[in-house]
Amino acid sequence: MTTVVAMQPVMPRPTPIPIAAARPRKQQRSPPGRDNLLQAKPVSSSSVTSVANIRTRRERPCDACRRRKSRCVIQEGAVLCVLCEFHKQECTFVQSPLPRKRKVVDDSKKTETSQKKSRSVDAEPPPLALPTPTITATAPSPPPVQPPSGHNSQEIPQLGETLGLQRRQHSRYIGLSSPFDSLLIGLSHFDTRNESTFDLGTLRRVNDHECFIMLPDENTQDYADEIETLKTIEQLVHPHGPALLDVYFRTVHPSFPIIQKHLFTERYRKGDRSFSPPLMAGMYILALNWWSHDPDLSRYPKPDAARLESIAMRSLSVAMDRPKLSTIQAGLLLLQRPEADSWSLTTQLVAIGQELGLHLDCSSWSIPLWERGLRKRIAWALYMQDKWSSLIHGRPSHIFGANWAVQAITDDDFKEEDDGYETTQEETDEDKAQNERGQILFAQMIRLTGIMAEVMDTFYTQVAIQDFANAGKESTRLILERAKPVQIKLKEWFSKLPASTRMDASSGNRLSSTGYLHLAYFATEITLHRRIIQSLGPSTSDPYLLYICRSAAKTRLISAMDFVNRLKPEHLQAFWYFASKINFTLIGTFGSLLWATAPTHEEAVFYKTRLREYRWTLSVSSKRAEFLDYAVQMLDASRAMLNNLAEKPSLAQQISSAGVPPPAPVPVLQRNLSVLRPESEFERQQQQSGRPGGGEVNVQEPGLLSRYESSGSFHGFGNEGFEQFGSAGSGGTLTAEGSLSGLGDH
Incomplete structure (x- = not known):
């Protein structure tokens, strides 16, 4: 019985793909592709009988395999060869083998031969x-x-x-x-x-x-x-x-x-x-x-x-x-x-x-x-x-x-290996090293993504949001309890990064995509701390809790901005993962969130200043990485939203609620807050090894903020001169704290 998928030889074949394929290698023993299986013509029992036992010499290929120039294989006890059985066709041995040495042929035979070659898989490329x-x-x-x-x-x-x-x-x-x-x-x-x-x-x-x-x-x-x-x-x-x-x-x-x-x-x-x-x-x-x-x-x-x-x-x-x-x-x-x-x-x-x-x-x-x-x-x-x-x-x-x-x-x-092609391209030592670095980078990005996914599942699902809402004034404590194991995983991941994925690792005069991995790390850190900051508010009665959470968040922001400031041309011009455009933006969004929630005027001015510096860095870097223009535009959009922000009270007016820590922290909080200490694994390693192009991260250098306050020239982010920022605009160390010593990192 003929199935609905059977096709008669006289029917036209579907339109083929118009390019000849690579020549199969003779040593390939596996049968060819099965793509025509549904189009094959059924084999009748009479056909099987007619070809039985015709093959008298095992090395002799059948007529169909000879035409294909394919290896003819008959399995033990089988009547048809593998290819003929696969294509549901007769397996005959009636045609004579072609002569191995071809003599001069006339024009008619040349024409016939060229026509055959145009349809053969052995045609020249x-x-x-x-x-x-x-x-x-x-x-x-x-x-x-x-x-x-x-x-x-x-x-x-x-x-x-x-x-x-x-x-x-x-x-x-x-x-x-x-x-x-x-x-x-x-x-x-x-x-x-x-x-x-x-x-x-x-x-x-x-x-x-x-x-x-x-x-x-x-x-x-x-x-x-x-x-x-x-x-x-x-x-x-x-x-x-x-x-x-x-x-x-x-x-x-x-x-x-x-x-x-x-x-x-x-x-x-x-x-x-x-x-x-x-x-x-x-x-x-x-x-x-x-x-x-x-x-x-x-x-x-x-x-x-x-x-x-x-x-x-x-x-x-x-x-x-x-x-x-x-x-x-x-x-x-x-x-x-x-x-x-x-x-x-x-x-x-x-x-x-x-x-x-x-x-x-x-x-x-x-x-x-x-x-x-x-x-x-x-x-x-x-x-x-x-x-x-x-x-x-x-x-x-x-x-x-x-x-x-x-x-x-x-x-x-x-x-x-083992894809059927034995020839291998000659690769230089630099090419091999580049491929190896890329594979390590890809594998580390997978591991980091798993941790980031845990952050999203822990803090940003509808179930988690409802849990925090039901906790009321205790929502921050509940978030800190859940944040601790994820933060530990992040620190362990960073501490175990292979040397080839470090930002200061040599790229051998090649473009380096290491930047997108470290940027993703900062985005994950910020996504976690962002949820903590969102839970803080006027109802937060514990000043130490407010202090340590905001101090840790500030340290993450400074480190992320400093990372962006230290990107080199070989980083900026390399391949960046698709999420990088938004990850750069998230740094600015986090800074705007800290600005908006700052309890004092002095702290708000600090974040306003750092965001202006960050915008300048992005605008300069966008000359080599055009996708950074999006982050600049989003920064400007956030600034427009902050125009409606009410004036903050001064530090002197709100000294008690600004987060001055008590002499001894609450013991119950120590277990959960210890992991949020401002000195993260990233800052500690950077301070130990030193940073390319600058010294250690110092978030308590006095003087810089006071210069901004005294200048009185801040009117937003767009189209401003930035000569007043000193080394911040020339690739130097970004340091700021000034009069915020009461809120500084210890």
């Missing part, structure tokens, strides 16, 4: 293929010749064996409560490839518990338009596509390794251009941020980034109908754009990731080893995207620990 294993810049040249359109999925067996990167079919995870009951699935007959075909698709079992259904791409919306979309993208960046990819892998990939670099570059080098359109567009768009920094690219007109983004977003929306790992990769890259700020796209990617099973533990799945590592890296990148988006948007996270089974990232998850 198209003109877009690069002559060397390294992706390098190209000079302007005529428009690229379109590669031959004929190809099928068996051309790249490396993808055919995968679960999430097959070229003509996509996978969807089958959950326990879905109509596909696990017991019924267990009754199905699975072949040696752990697949079982039925009318609705193909079941792919990855272990004893998890199963996916494989569906053909051709049944999804606008599948045929994918080829033209990819052509348009390549034409927009031509002839600089290889150079832009080189910039991407040199600048973005080391600290955000969500692409299997070796497999990608080998496919690209061998002429394969059947990549996901939104993924290619995303890589090009990010690389364009460093266009002017590349001496080979800066000489030419920059491609139209706005048009690339428009095509990328449209093609990504279409690709979501046939989700693959490349869909998640493309979405994550597009969200790293400095101007990208899409909560809805983040939530869509989380849903697609769950459909692909990225929330599961793939350690024991029957998929290639390199795909397991790639899936883990993409899964954790998606986790970070969700958690940091939750923080910067102030909205609930969509990933919960109860449904997150992904194992912790390890060094093995970054390996590029």
Whole structure:
């Protein structure tokens, strides 16, 4: 009985992707991709009988394998070879082998041979293929010749064996409560490839518990338009596509390794251009941020980034109908754009990731080893995207620990071997060191994100907010009790940072993305202390509690601002994680909160001054990092809101309520307040090692604040001269305390 998915040979094939793929290596023993499984023609019993026992010599390939130039393998006791059984076709041995040494042929045979080569996987790479294993810049040249359109999925067996990167079919995870009951699935007959075909698709079992259904791409919306979309993208960046990819892998990939670099570059080098359109567009768009920094690219007109983004977003929306790992990769890259700020796209990617099973533990799945590592890296990148988006948007996270089974990232998850390509690109010692630093940075960012997620779950969920509201006057004490274990984890994380992730670590004359990791640390600290400050108010009757909480918060703010002031060009011009734009803003928001809640006029003036300094630092730094303009604009918006702030009483009027500590602190509070002591692990290590470009952090140097007070020239943040700030504007040490000695840090 012919199933609904069977196709007769005379029927036209779906529109193929118009680029020849890389040549399969002869030593590949695994069968090619399974992408055409649902389109295969059923094999009748008579066909099996007709080819039985025809093979008389084991080394002799069948006719079909000879035409494919593929290894012909017949398993023990089998009648058909592996490929013929897979494609449901006759396995015959009637054709004679082609002569190994070809003589001079006439014109008619040459024409016939050239036609065959245009359809063969052994054809020479198209003109877009690069002559060397390294992706390098190209000079302007005529428009690229379109590669031959004929190809099928068996051309790249490396993808055919995968679960999430097959070229003509996509996978969807089958959950326990879905109509596909696990017991019924267990009754199905699975072949040696752990697949079982039925009318609705193909079941792919990855272990004893998890199963996916494989569906053909051709049944999804606008599948045929994918080829033209990819052509348009390549034409927009031509002839600089290889150079832009080189910039991407040199600048973005080391600290955000969500692409299997070796497999990608080998496919690209061998002429394969059947990549996901939104993924290619995303890589090009990010690389364009460093266009002017590349001496080979800066000489030419920059491609139209706005048009690339428009095509990328449209093609990504279409690709979501046939989700693959490349869909998640493309979405994550597009969200790293400095101007990208899409909560809805983040939530869509989380849903697609769950459909692909990225929330599961793939350690024991029957998929290639390199795909397991790639899936883990993409899964954790998606986790970070969700958690940091939750923080910067102030909205609930969509990933919960109860449904997150992904194992912790390890060094093995970054390996590029065993992808089917034996050739390896020559890397310099600097390249290897850069990649190693980036991998450590990526892993540390994952760990920090876990702590930040705990801060959000502890203080910013609706349940937590209600708990604090119900506590009334005791809300601050309740928050401090819950803050202590999280603060300890933060300090331990920072104290154990590898040397390569320190801000003063040598980058080997390369751009360093270490800044986004430390900025995320300060953002996490501020998010915790922000909740404590919000709980303080006129009803806080304990002066010591008010004093220690505000002193600790002030120390965090000063340290964060000093960190921003010490950023160097190699930091500012490097790749910054998408949340960095808001994390810079959060520092200013925290300063504005401390200003607004300051109990005295003198303390309010102190924060007003520090915020003005911070704005100046950001405005200067934005010359090298344009995304900092957003933080400057948000600072100005906060300043406008503070115009309605009532005048604060002087220190002399409110000396008792300003937070002068009693001779002996309350014993009950000591356990919870000790972790909030102003001298955090960061300040202690900075004081021990010394800071680049300045001395130790001194928050009690007198005199600076008095100069601001006496000048009487403060009228806001915008368009002011800052010569009066002395060393603060020239990269020196930011120090301030002045007449706030009564509120200082001890």
